[in-house]
Amino acid sequence: MKDLNSIVANNLKRIREEMKLSLEKTADITGVSKAMLRQIETGESSPTINTVWKIATGLKVPYTSIINAPQPDTFVVSRSDIEPQIEDDGKYQVYSIFPSEEGRRFEIYTVELEKGCSFSSNAHGERTQEFITVYEGELTLYVEDEEYIVKAGDAIKFRADRLHAYHNKSDALIRISMVIYYPV
Known part of the structure; x- marks a missing residue:
């Protein structure tokens, strides 16, 4: 889970910063507390599936844009x-x-x-x-x-x-x- 937590942390922070959103504004639009968002971004918390969905829905981004690392053009999924x-x-x-x-x-x-x-x-x-x-x-x-x-x-x-x-x-x-x- 450590790798997944790190990916989620990096993606959430990147997406939030690209949208120029503060933690407070992100909390307002996602319904996830500012404290929880901070813990997720620092890798201190392992969010549930429903928490990730709330964040994705609030930010209007696909779910996997939060949980997955970028992929090359051609690859085999093992x-x-x-x-x-x-x-x-x-x-x-x-x-x-x-x-x-x-x-x-x-x-x-x-x-x-x-x-x-x-x-x-x-x-x-x-x-x-x-x-x-x-x-x-x-x-x-x-x-x-x-x-x-x-x-x-x-x-x-x-x-x-x-x-x-x-x-x-x-x-x-x-x-x-x-x-x-x-x-x-």
Whole structure:
């Protein structure tokens, strides 16, 4: 996690400075306290997935612009080189496969949900969409008050600018591919 904390710290500080935002103004627009932002920027705090989403949404930048180091034009992604973000006591793991880059309005992730996993996500930026393909298991997805069951081999698209939650109600691991698209 130390490398990820360092990347997040450097990216947040760089983005904030490029936007010419003080810590106080950044706190106002993200809903994350000035003290927490300072701890993140100094690498003293390991922010949760939802905290990073709040920052990204408030700054109107892609999620992965905060959590990933810049990449060359051509490269192979080795899963062993990706440090996942982990929630729900390790039951929810997110691997950022292709982070955002300047001019590209989407990100690609692999997500794994262990037995009993339950992860609720904050609403993302306006008109953001998620495209999910289930490769293993059966995902229960809630978008606001609607429940969707997505089985292996199936896919779903939804507006992610609403509250949504991912659940594994089975005894088997769920593996999904997730594309997040930012229209603006």
